[in-house]
Amino acid sequence: MLAGVIFGFGLILSGMVNPAIVLAFLDIAGQWNPSLLWVMGGAVAVGIIAFALAKRLKYSYLGAPMQIPASTQIDRHLLLGSLMFGIGWGIAGICPGPALVLVGSGNLDAIIFLVAMLLGMGLFEIKRGR
Secondary structure, three states: OHHHHHHHHHHHHHOOOOHHHHHHHHOOOOOOOOOHHHHHHHHHHHHHHHHHHHOOOOEOOOOOEOOOOOOOOOOHHHHHHHHHHHHHHHHHOOOHHHHHHHHHOOOHHHHHHHHHHHHHHHHHHHHHOO
16 A cells, blocks of 8 residues: 555656646647656666566565566557557546546546546457456
8 A cells, every 4th residue: 555655646746647747748749848758767767677676586575476477579469559558648648547646636537537448448358258
């Protein structure tokens, strides 16, 4: 729970929960706001370190077996999923983590986004046959 609170606070502090800032970051042909590059750069740096450490472990700190994806293949599913994520992010200015923070504040747009995201994930699982 503490990690979630810290993550949420970081999203608020960085401006990731403000769709106007996110949309300005994505608007590279207009009035581009590059401030979120620092947020993404920090996230990538933390991720690189975390995965490097995780690859050395057989078990997580909670005792579960480590399950790090081994595939490096770029296929149509990855490309299509990335495209759909990017389009949704560009339309709404919200991505999943900040959506949860915004839902907690009662933001109606975030609630609609979260419902649509969950429906999309459910449809994917149904199509996939799980």
